[in-house]
Amino acid sequence: xxxxxxxFGEVTAALMAFLASHSLPSLPTVRQRLIQVIGLRAYLVVxxxxxxxxxxxxxxxxxxxxxLLLWGPYDGTRWxxxxxxxxxxxxxxxxxxxxxxxxxxxxxxxxxxxRPGVVAITRHPVLWAAALWAFAHxxxxxxxxxxxxxxVLGGFSLMGTRIFDRRRGLALDxxxxxxxxxxxxxxxxxxxxxxxVWRILLGLVLYGLLLVLHGPVIGRSLLP
Numbered sequence: 395x396x397x398x399x400x401x402f403g404e405v406t407a408a409l410m411a412f413l414a415s416h417s418l419p420s421l422p423t424v425r426q427r428l429i430q431v432i433g434l435r436a437y438l439v440v441x442x443x444x445x446x447x448x449x450x451x452x453x454x455x456x457x458x459x460x461x462l463l464l465w466g467p468y469d470g471t472r473w474x475x476x477x478x479x480x481x482x483x484x485x486x487x488x489x490x491x492x493x494x495x496x497x498x499x500x501x502x503x504x505x506x507x508x509r510p511g512v513v514a515i516t517r518h519p520v521l522w523a524a525a526l527w528a529f530a531h532x533x534x535x536x537x538x539x540x541x542x543x544x545x546v547l548g549g550f551s552l553m554g555t556r557i558f559d560r561r562r563g564l565a566l567d568x569x570x571x572x573x574x575x576x577x578x579x580x581x582x583x584x585x586x587x588x589x590x591v592w593r594i595l596l597g598l599v600l601y602g603l604l605l606v607l608h609g610p611v612i613g614r615s616l617l618p
Contacts, residue, residue, distance in 0.1 A: 405455040405542050412448040416550070419444070420557075456543040465536035476616060478530035479604065482523040484597030485573070488512035489519030491593060496569070497521060497558045507568070511589060514582045516573040518555040525551040 418424055419441050429437050492511035495502030497518040505513075512519045528548030532540050555571050570576035577584060584590075609615030 401460040402538070402542070405452070405459045405539060408448065408452040408455040409542055409546060412445075412452045413546075413550070415441075415444040415448045452543060452547075456539045459539040459542070462538040463536060464538060464541070466534075467536065471534045471536075474533045475527075475530040478526050480598060480601045482526040482530070483600045483604070484594050485512070485516070485519040485526070486523035487597040487600065488515075488590075488593045489523060492519075492589070494519070496562055497555070509586050510569065510582065511586060512593075513569050514577060514584050517569045517571055518558060519573075521551045521554045521558075522573055524548070 419428060419437070425437070428440075432440070489497075489499050489512055491500070492513070493500060493502055493505035494511075494513055494517070495505050496513065498520040516522050525548045528544040528551065532544035532548065535544070559571060568576065568582045570579075570581070576582045605616050609617070
């Protein structure tokens with residue numbers, strides 16, 4: 395019986411390196427010890443470089459892994475990332491340009507609870523953008539390498555939202571982890587429409603670039 399996991403050694407190693415580079419330095423005792431030895435700024439730089447490098451390796455290793463189809467392809471599933479990615483890119487744009495004391499982003503400086511920006515939608519816009527990207531692509535690509543790449547990254551992103559919530563210990567009653575939940579429950583309001591307009595437009599511009607460049611860069615065109 396053939397070994398279905400043959401040829402997946404590199405992507406497995408890259409996956410373990412990615413998880414280790416994000417998990418181990420974030421452990422309180424390890425983090426404190428590293429900061430004592432090399433300083434906070436150097437710790438942040440090293441952590442970011444390691445995380446980025448292992449992510450690039452994971453993506454490259456996944457593309458080199460064997461194409462082992464587990465389900466599909468189905469005509470309908472190819473539309474999932476096409477429809478989901480505009481929201482993901484808008485969340486990403488907003489998360490990287492609005493102050494946010496709860497999660498990944500540009501930091502808390504300038505955050506106004508009366509005008510929470512993207513926090514009115516979710517405390518973790520960048521992590522949810524990553525999760526939407528990952529799971530949308532997992533549905534559209536029913537392969538083992540897609541599970542190893544997108545499944546793990548999506549699960550890791552969702553786990554990160556819970557970790558940030560426990561670590562921050564801030565008042566969370568006027569926001570939600572799950573996107574739009576606090577809005578639907580009436581716990582917050584969506585304000586600052588002027589701030590939203592250019593972020594939405596920028597997210598859609600990025601989406602247009604993704605549609606055009608996906609074929610040349612990834613090797614699979616999303617356009618008809």
